[in-house]
Amino acid sequence: MGTKVQYLGYTTSSLGSDSFTAINPQDGQTIEGLFVDATSEEINKAVVLAEKAFSVYKKTTNETRTAFLEAIASEIENLGDELINTGMQETALPQARLQGERGRTCGQLRFFASIVKEGSYVDARIDTAMPDRAPIPKPDIRQMSIALGPVAVFGASNFPLAFSVAGGDTASALAAGCPVIFKAHPAHPNTSDLVASAIIKAAQNTGMPDGVFSMVHGRANRVGEELVKHPAVKAVGFTGSFRGGKALFDLANQREEPIPVYAEMGSTNPVFILPGALKDAKGLATGMIGSISLGVGQFCTNPGLSFIPQTEDGKAFIDAITEYVTASDGGTMLTQGIKSAYEAGKANLEVQSGVQSLARSKKPPSSAGVEAQIYQVSTKEFSNNPILAREVFGPSSVIVNYKDKEDILTIARNLDGHLTATVHGTPEDFKEYRELFDILEGKVGRILINGFPTGVEVCHSMVHGGPFPATTASQTTSVGGNAIQRFVRPVSYQNFPDDLLPEQLKNRNSLKIMRLIDGELTRA
Amino acid sequence: MGTKVQYLGYTTSSLGSDSFTAINPQDGQTIEGLFVDATSEEINKAVVLAEKAFSVYKKTTNETRTAFLEAIASEIENLGDELINTGMQETALPQARLQGERGRTCGQLRFFASIVKEGSYVDARIDTAMPDRAPIPKPDIRQMSIALGPVAVFGASNFPLAFSVAGGDTASALAAGCPVIFKAHPAHPNTSDLVASAIIKAAQNTGMPDGVFSMVHGRANRVGEELVKHPAVKAVGFTGSFRGGKALFDLANQREEPIPVYAEMGSTNPVFILPGALKDAKGLATGMIGSISLGVGQFCTNPGLSFIPQTEDGKAFIDAITEYVTASDGGTMLTQGIKSAYEAGKANLEVQSGVQSLARSKKPPSSAGVEAQIYQVSTKEFSNNPILAREVFGPSSVIVNYKDKEDILTIARNLDGHLTATVHGTPEDFKEYRELFDILEGKVGRILINGFPTGVEVCHSMVHGGPFPATTASQTTSVGGNAIQRFVRPVSYQNFPDDLLPEQLKNRNSLKIMRLIDGELTRA
Secondary structure, eight states, X not given: XXXXXXXXXXXXXXXXXXEEOOBOTTTOOBOSOBEEOOOHHHHHHHHHHHHHHHHHHTTSOHHHHHHHHHHHHHHHHHTTHHHHHHHHHHHOOOHHHHHHHHHHHHHHHHHHHHHHHHOGGGOEEEEOOBTTOSSSOBOOEEEEEXXXXXXXXXXXXXXXXXXXXXXXXXXXXXXXXXXXXXXXXXXXXXXXXXXXXXXXXXXXXXTOOTTSEEEEOOSSHHHHHHHHHOTTOXXXXXXXXXXXXXXXXXXXXXXXXXXXXXXXXXXXXXXXXOGGGXXXXXXXXXXXXXXXXXXXXXXXXXXXXXXXXXXXXXXXXXXXXXXXXXXXXXXXOSOXXXXXXXXXXXXXXXXXXXXXXXXXXXXXXXXXXXXOEEEEEEHHHHHHOGGGGSOOOSSEEEEEEEOSHHHHHHHHHTOOOEEEEEEEOOHHHHHHTHHHHHHHHTTEEEEEESSOTTOOOOSTTOOOOOSTTSBSOTTOOSSSGGGGGGGEEEEEEESOOGGGSOGGGSTTOTTOOOEEETTEEEOO | OOBOOEEETTEEXXXXXXXXXXXXXXTOOBOSOBEEOOOHHHHHHHHHHHHHHHXXXXXXXXXXXXXXXXXXXXXXXXXXXXXXHHHHHHHOOOHHXXXXXXXXXXXXXXXXXXXXXXOGGGOEEEEOOBTTOSSSOBOOEEEEEEEOOOEEEEOOSSOTTTTSTTSHHHHHHHHHTOOEEEEOOTTSHHHHHHHHHHHHXXXXXXXXXXXXXXXXOOSSHHHHHHHHHOTTOOEEEEESOHHHHHHHHHHHHHSSSOOOEEEEOOOOOOEEEOGGGGGGHHHHHHHHHHHHXXXXXXXXXXXXXXXXXXXXXXXXXXXXXXXXXXXXXXXXOSOHHHHHHHHHHHHHHHTSTTOEEEEEOOOOSSTTEEOOEEEEEEHHHHHHOGGGGSOOOSSEEEEEEEOSHHHHHHHHHTOOOEEEEEEEOOHHHHHHTHHHHHHHHTTEEEEEESSOXXXXXXXXXXXXXOXXXXXXXXXXXXXXXXXXXXXXXXXXXXXXXXXXXXXXXSTTOTTOOOEEETTEEEOO
């Protein structure tokens, strides 16, 4: 069993001694490939290289960074079936899902490449001088966003490609001009190793500076902590649990120089089923079950909470859900640890006052196999017990029966921050429940109508974020075009001669980007 | 001596018992008007009112908020000479300065009004549906920024109008649609009282909801702490000392729901004088002294640190500075406390190894009168002692003599975060020292060439911010058009029927704002 390496820029290293392997969640067996926790020396080397690379990489042209991002996508595609097969072995996710996720990952890299190529994301602004203004002359002032510095990115377990090594955080940080030091998730180290090697290849082929990308492994918290505490790291991207994200957030704020932590920590993604939506109770139940069990419930946007009216139609919906879940097969989770956490979360729900188990699926015989499960609780019990609104990561969901509009509005007002909220209904329902939307706007990053929250489209207008505790940075998104804004900051240039200005701010606008000139948006 | 009140929305209140008065810094005498620290009950009432007001205020049209901001400017102007006279009495700032500052304050309110009126600041984005896309249809997704919630704003001592009650933080938060609870600075409570009454009048006259603005007084830290800890407060604006800003930042991060703190905490604003700039050593020295002593050195952008070459010209510059300072009168600081801190800061400088006093001005006989003072130190001593780079708030400045380019680049690389950096030189100097600009970009919010940092223009492209410890939020600015972005967050609307969408996202674009539609910026 060969020992795998840390990628410290273009050098590989293997100094540590605390080793681990991936485990196949289907059969519980060890997967070939011995991984080692990065040593303090290795972590420091990766960050120091990133800091050095930054001084070169931040000055690369948009074209150069575009070529790099596109090359990463191509190199990931060049990994071919080996990537998919390795991912399947490490995560128990099916082939079609991983192929789709690869498409999403490469599409996302090309999407950020297109944003960099277009170039207007730097928010260039020019206020021209008024030398004759009284009582004091107005100087020429120009502003644009520049790259923040080296970024530490933590991979998520549940999307071994799209939210991992070359996922959205890495893609948007590299797009912004920031080197990335990636902390691989120990649940899929072989998959991570393949993708890291693809990024390194792309970086070398497109002439990027040594250190623009590094990847370290680690099962111990120490590895991530040392990364976040390193003075040269200027921001952190994270997707994972509340406990993990909040710990990194606290650590970053306790540094001598606090740095931003963009932690997406999941949520229960409430679904409000208004009375009129239940005309087709069975169809809606099918969609709902599909969303709850997608990826064995291992989506940050998994609908873990739904509100159903106490009507005949509501009962029909619940009956349909019960029937479908009972007949379904369950699934295999990503790791033994995630399975244990899921089972502990369910056990904790089951001892809460008023919680009824409605339906339980079969359970596959695999090592990390679990059953899907639906619970039911009254509005009153729900309102009195915040535990019922907390995420249980996996294919379980809590149904709350509501009596009337006031019930729904009260529940909405008391919600914590979530990534999404969904409302199902007819145009008449929406008129009647208009206030619900006003309330939800203040609680989530994305509101959906008559859909399911589990698809997170990579596009300019996506917000994958939301108020705490869904994230530690409600004013940002970790998916979509604006994700790049997390890794830049604005700088003003006052009274600069044209030749000293960055290309984006020179008079001629050779990049033809949109700029705010004396208050007017123009490409002139 | 009448007792002054807290403004809790449209109600006034005076429940507390810990009273204080303003002190005239010229004669040390008590100024009429008894102020009382707000009680916990009063603070809570202000925030609860703000939370209630928020549900109405966030839904106001751009026109309505524009009218409100413009009305505030008019009501401040309507205060007439009383405002200027009160300000002079409380701050010892001269009439012309306060008149100018009033102009800046009202201009700033109207500037944000114009940004709201234009409307594009919400960054509207539309990705249209592709129902036939394979393998899964693309939904219609739209995004815009919405108001964050009630904001607590802390006034600065040094700009009793422009960075106080109706200053940039208040103006930008109100512009964004956020109610403001203002914590008045105890150095100018009567000035604050007048401005608060003007805001309240403007709010009532333009039909704003009760609670859109409140102002509480307090000398005790408790008042500010209770504000920041209140669960309904969603962001904090602050201008002041490092100690104060960092304390609020830590407090906000320790909340159950952490919230952003936008603290601008000042800096020493290094000035690099390159050799060619010294052709006119006397002219440059005059400009420099003007900037150092402007407002008795009580500017966040006061140049507290400059780097001068060890040349004949450099000596001439230092001689000129020495001559001007020695002949000058000193000034009266804002408060006794600020004077004491200034004198302690100078005393601390004077005991540092290698620090020489170059020149000291006269000292006015006023109660809070101080002398301006210039110190000199070698590059070596400077590099070994971080204390020499720290801000001493007031009209003092440290001159560091450098030998060569390598000296300058090394010093620049080791700088902490600052609000500004300034470079004086000729086109030849800039070619020779090109790397200096690359380094400074990473250290400050604004770089100036051949100017002085003390003027902070209110315009679209101003960045009044910078890396920690200059601020707690290097990705934002507290002056200029982008200041509004601190108080909004993005929300996605997926699959919404047109009539349920906010006006900015409806198909027809009745506001004619710039929107990113399927990746194209357009007003269509």
